[in-house]
Amino acid sequence: MDPTKVSQGLRGSAEVLIPHLFRTEFTRIAAVLCKHFGLEHLEVAEDIAGETFLAALETWPYKGVPPNPTAWLYAIAKNKAKNYLHRDQLFLGKILPQLKKASGGQAVDEPAEIDLSEKNITDSQLQMLFAVCHPSLSTEAQICLALRILCGFGIDEIANAFLTNKETINKRLFRAKEKLRTEKTAIEFPPAAELGQRLETVLLTLYLLYNEGYYSESQDAVLREDLCGEAMRLAEQLIQNESTHLPAVDALFSLMCFHASRFPARKKENGEIVLYADQDESLWDQELIARGAYHLHQASQGDVLSRYHLEASIAYWHTIKTDSREKWENILQLYNRLLTIAYSPIAALNRTFALSKANGKQEAIAAAEKLQLTENPYYYTLLGELYRDIDNGKAMVHLQRAYTLARTQTDKRIIQRAMEGLKA
Numbered sequence: 001m002d003p004t005k006v007s008q009g010l011r012g013s014a015e016v017l018i019p020h021l022f023r024t025e026f027t028r029i030a031a032v033l034c035k036h037f038g039l040e041h042l043e044v045a046e047d048i049a050g051e052t053f054l055a056a057l058e059t060w061p062y063k064g065v066p067p068n069p070t071a072w073l074y075a076i077a078k079n080k081a082k083n084y085l086h087r088d089q090l091f092l093g094k095i096l097p098q099l100k101k102a103s104g105g106q107a108v109d110e111p112a113e114i115d116l117s118e119k120n121i122t123d124s125q126l127q128m129l130f131a132v133c134h135p136s137l138s139t140e141a142q143i144c145l146a147l148r149i150l151c152g153f154g155i156d157e158i159a160n161a162f163l164t165n166k167e168t169i170n171k172r173l174f175r176a177k178e179k180l181r182t183e184k185t186a187i188e189f190p191p192a193a194e195l196g197q198r199l200e201t202v203l204l205t206l207y208l209l210y211n212e213g214y215y216s217e218s219q220d221a222v223l224r225e226d227l228c229g230e231a232m233r234l235a236e237q238l239i240q241n242e243s244t245h246l247p248a249v250d251a252l253f254s255l256m257c258f259h260a261s262r263f264p265a266r267k268k269e270n271g272e273i274v275l276y277a278d279q280d281e282s283l284w285d286q287e288l289i290a291r292g293a294y295h296l297h298q299a300s301q302g303d304v305l306s307r308y309h310l311e312a313s314i315a316y317w318h319t320i321k322t323d324s325r326e327k328w329e330n331i332l333q334l335y336n337r338l339l340t341i342a343y344s345p346i347a348a349l350n351r352t353f354a355l356s357k358a359n360g361k362q363e364a365i366a367a368a369e370k371l372q373l374t375e376n377p378y379y380y381t382l383l384g385e386l387y388r389d390i391d392n393g394k395a396m397v398h399l400q401r402a403y404t405l406a407r408t409q410t411d412k413r414i415i416q417r418a419m420e421g422l423k424a
Contacts, residue, residue, distance in 0.1 A: 247302030257292030258315035
């Protein structure tokens, strides 16, 4: 056997596997280590997790991928954590007194064994989720921390998602971590009396994280789906934990499933967005639609109606590809209820489209123009559509304004086609 070919094969398999494991295991290792050391030593936990994968990069391409790659990573992470504790006397001096106090004053020579069992990994990730969604942090800071610590995104990826630069993200992360240290935030589940309120913050963070992907202004389509996928993964962890499996969590996960089901039909091969009316419903993921329906049913078990219940119900109706009046009347009524409990200008704008389908364009135009969202390109895009065949001159003016305000090339292309359609 040719040794060169063997070497190339080893490198090839490692190069494929390591990035996949990094996305799935880096955050699991970092969460457990951070819980073990304390949130004030978050950077240490991240560094050790990073060094673990560096060891894989230095070893696997030449010696081969081990039979159980995940167990190999966990073993290396444990050893590196122990070595760090023994090597860094300053850090050791901070940890051992805490362990001595916890043991009732008895001498403690060694730190407790690092628990990388599946249960502790899951608990650590969920507890970390509550920690990074601390009410003292801004929404943007919460999402940045969630992407970095719980989703394993690099600084470049986070900057891309927020349409900003690495320096801004680094500063935002630094300030957020310092705030958590100042607040002495513990990595633990909140007390039962606080769980509901804290869970609201967690759900909002996951909702916004999902939206960062679904309505991303980045040109990187893969990143958009990664963001949505990570939000869904974290929401599913909340469902799998008995103390956090509440109706609003099911409702949010249902909403995510319904939207994600249309991903395959939502873009062309070149990454260009396909509008809802033009989507090929045969490409919709029926398994995700079924999961969404199941969790929406589960969400109905409670007596609290959240925004996620209503938005999931709206998304459910969008999985039924029909233009019937019944469909749009149901969607309109759901928007009416949504706006009474969680008003937002975007929800109000979306309602006017349903209004046009249910009651006609004239009524929708009057409702839309009252919103006066004059800095929003979607506002003008919608008005352009509503004025089509009623006053094509006004429709063109609105579309031109939308084109000027559009922030991505994808949006500009969609608007350009709409303007060309008016001229035809």
